[in-house]
Amino acid sequence: MDAIARSVPVGIVGAGTMGAGIAQVAAAAGHEVRIHDAAEGAAAAAVEAIFQRLARLVDKGTMLADEAEDAATRLRPAGPLEDLAGCGLVIEAVAEDLEVKRALFTGLEAVCGPDAVLATNTSSLSVDAIAESLAQPGRVAGLHFFNPAPLLPLVEVVSGARTDPGVADLLVATAAAWGKTPVRAASTPGFIVNRVARPYYGEAFRLLESGRVDAATIDALLRESGGFRMGPFELADLIGHDVNLAVSRSVWEAFGRDPRFTPSVLQERLVADGRLGRKTGRGVYADDEPRPAPSTAEPVSGTVAIWTGAGGFDPSVPGWTMSGDDVELRLTDGRTAAQRTGGGPRTVVLVDVTLDRSPARVGIAAPEHAPKEHVEAAVGFLQGLGLEVTVLPDLPGLVVARTVATLAAAAADAVDSGVATAEDVDTAMRLGVNYPRGPYEWGAALGWNWVAGVLDALAATEDPGRYRVSPELRRRAREADGWRDDAEVVERDELARRAADAMWADDAASQALGMTVEQVSAGHAVVTMRVRPDMVNGHGICHGGLVFTLADSAFAVACNTHNRRTVAFGADITFLAPAHEGDLLRAVAHERHRSGRTGICDVTVYRDDVAIGEFRGRSREIPGTLVADEEEP
Template sequence: MDAIARSVPVGVVGAGTMGAGIAQVAAVAGHEVRVYDAVDGAAAAAVEATFARLARAVDKGRLLQEEAEDAATRLRAVDTLEDLAGCGLVVEAVVEDLEVKRALFAGLEAVCGPDAILATNTSSLSVDAVAESLALPGRVAGLHFFNPAPVLALVEVVSGARTDAGVADLLVATATAWGKTPVRAASTPGFIVNRVARPFYGEAFRLLEAGSVDAATVDALLRESGGFRMGPFELADLIGHDVNLAVSRSVWEAFGRDPRFTPSVLQERLVADGRLGRKTGGGIYADDEPPPAPSTADPVAGTGTSAPWTGAGGFDPSTPGWRIDDGDVELRLTDGRTAAQHTGGGPRTVVLVDLALDATPARVGLAAPEQAPKEHVEAAVGFLQRLGHAVTVLPDVPGLVVARTVATLAAAAADAVDSGVATAEDVDTAMRLGVNYPRGPFAWGERLGWDWVAGMLDALAAADDPGRYRVSPQLRDRAGDGGATLARRAADAMWAGDAASQALGMTLESVGPGRAEVSMRVRADMVNGHGICHGGLIFTLADSAFAFACNSYNRSTVAQGADITFLAPAREGDLLVATAQERHRNGRSGLYDVTVRRVDPDEAVIAEFRGRSREIPGTLVPGEEET
């Protein structure tokens, strides 16, 4: 579907930071934009402030001078709601109060033509509730930008139960034309980002409330090991604890006080005490003091033990299933059970390692049984230090820090998908772009295995709160198999023999029945004399994702054909991700769509690929029943 034409005026109601940002985005995209605010002078002040932001964008090289000047000519303040008559799209960005929004939309319906789309930028209220009293509720949808709107790419396009499908399609096309990355969401509490992100903060506060781990150590592990841009306490201080708590309470109340979303008592205390974060001079951290250092083990001298460390798979904190030992001490990735449970009464001490984004994190968290011999703990610490890791020794708490956070995020993502809120791809896109997660939580769940995710929640439920960590029936089905485990094993079998993909530096990010995601960083030897990545290598990346997806059922396949359309260039340093998704499967034939996008530095689509496959006799994992 085509986007709203540039000749169609756009109205924005609400001249705060978000409204002004949305107005700027629409004006730069080529629309006449009319800004209205009920407070006298607020719209005019917002327009003037936007002119200044446009000038700064020119200074920073984000806009050309003529682009900024053209946008400024299309932007104006209006004095009354009636001045929005003739707008084809009106976006409201007023206070998060349902009655205020209902009254506003009733007024907009009275002045805007029947074909005008009325969009709400609400981050938490029901689109259906906002449109409840309107004669034409089908033209109302959510268009949720993230702050600052001119900078952040993500837009959630939210459909209520009565939103016309064509309205949502038009908003998706328009957001794309405005340079944004839209994702579709159903109008459920928190939509995608605010719903799925709750465990990131919730698990951190739970650890802090229990006195298990200090805030600086939690933040350091999630940054340096988990790959998150900011730790949860740093981010909550930046956002404001009042804002963060309000979202948590809203989602919790909307879900009938579901224990999965129970707000933190400690955060409530911070808000009550006025310690809201940076805007009040301090929250978890004090602004006028140096940031506290995370807990880090002192260097261990010598070898710790005389025996070498050996085991299946070597040390890899990014994935389950490996074990490595020196005879007295064994390292394993945490699965939610404690190190004491793993060790039992045996003579060998099991030391659990926290999850990491990749195999070589800057920091590694570990935990040993409380009564473990000191020399056993030192042996583990010394071994990891010699590998170049900073080591944090944690109490023997279930799930440690990163692993429990990622498992609960993955479960929240799966629940959103299973509840029909959004597709897995849109959930992952929303979390990467909306809150800068290093990997989509659904893809992370597939990579780790849903059996590992469910096992982590089961262990946390047994040790802590069965309601908070309950495993949904759908997640239990995924963990039971649903084809995900076999798909991963088939992919691993393929990967072991795929020297070409490995030589190109590709990484299999995730795989499941009928889908796969493969990444590749463009190296200097991959570009031509014009500095552009060779098209053949982009084709190879797409073809690799296609191959993993169509072999995900553990049935050997061959390609019958493939077509690729190149849409944008890739250059040295770009991180490309190819996502393959099964479109059609019938008998022995399959049809797959592959999108190659540039994750870093932006979200541009580089190429679109379609592959056709045919099954041949044989399996990739011998002895496994075909699905």
């Protein structure tokens, strides 16, 4: 498909920053450009502002004087909307108000020829909703530029359900001819960039709201470890918290208040207090105050441990280990360092994920009560590699890992929902918001099983709705673990259910306590129990031994789902909160490791959505199966 010919006039409706920027792009590409704005004098002011920007480009040597003069001669303010008659393409860039846009497009349809393409620069509204009342909705599509339009290369070409495919093809070709990089997107909330980018801000604010990590440290880790050009708070201050929050709320509302997109209460408070960022001089940071320094470990000297491991130190990928005396370094998989250490003799120190194997800074976390010398040994080793080290609290997913995992999951969800191809999602995020790597590509490189594992760990400890793993992402993770297709998944899960039923039939003790197996799949189990009056002590609190028994029962079910008889050879539990009479407890078991005859399974016990206990069990297979691999005829 060819682009719109240079001889075809282009109309721009809206003379604000975005409209003027798009007009400059179209004029520089060779089109006559007519700018219309309902406010008297606004179009003429926009044309004059573009003249000044073109002159500055000449002064900087980035544009020839003749080119700037030619572009300037092609720009003119339009009077009434009827002055746009004869334009082959009209792009609106007015306020993000659905009724305003609908009325405008009704007016454009009345004055523009039947072959004119009508495009909206909306960043969040439905193309279908904007074109809903038009006689020819097929000629309407989204042409979403990013601010500043003359500089940023990305353009999202957005097709509604009734957009003519030829119109989308024409806009893709035209955007490319104007020197932009177009990506195709379906008209769904947030399109690509505003949808996939939500976790970058959401996870940062969630960490800040926890009170366990400060803003400067979060920004530094995502810049210096994750490779992002700006940290999330620096970027939100630049964008404006009112603008950023408005996009978050729009996407959240459009998805039926899906907890994955829940706006930050802290950001809402910033906006209510007028702390909008740079535009007001104060946001997360204050312009008139020194920027806080990130948390950085003091230099450690005198460490003489010899460190060994498989694959060397590479915090950009899972699968490596480094050991020195009583300390073991591992990449985070979402679980806490306390969970990874368990009752073992060594302290496991978790390392946050990085963009590549040679970052400037790396975050680490150790169990809360780890010996000081173990933490210092890890810090000293990493400092010896030339790294700045940030010692974080023992948080699930740390900082960069949880951000990258949620971004990768959002990218995968956009692809699976038919919003865009994986290639276009990655292109959009690299060019639209300067991500160092496409999030879909990043998820594939880290492994979808790693991504799902981080989300599972966050769901178990923080919010199962916000961090739920989609069925398609779960399928990717299973394929990464060697589960080849859906038919095989169904077969394995059916075998897991039959094996669990056989094991449960012989577990009279668990049944007597009123436990029920709610869910089973290979390596997973959910078991529930209602706290009865005879299960509480004199203070009305459920006996800890019964919480342990519930977790142990879920562990046993999950271990036996592979239809291999297993026995436990160790277990640890940490009690986090009490349970009371009448509470429904839910034990969620997830197999974390299985190699040869041994396995490790983590169980989280919930009261409603509150985690009250974390359990880790170790199992070993013994000869025999629970049921026949296939049903008897």
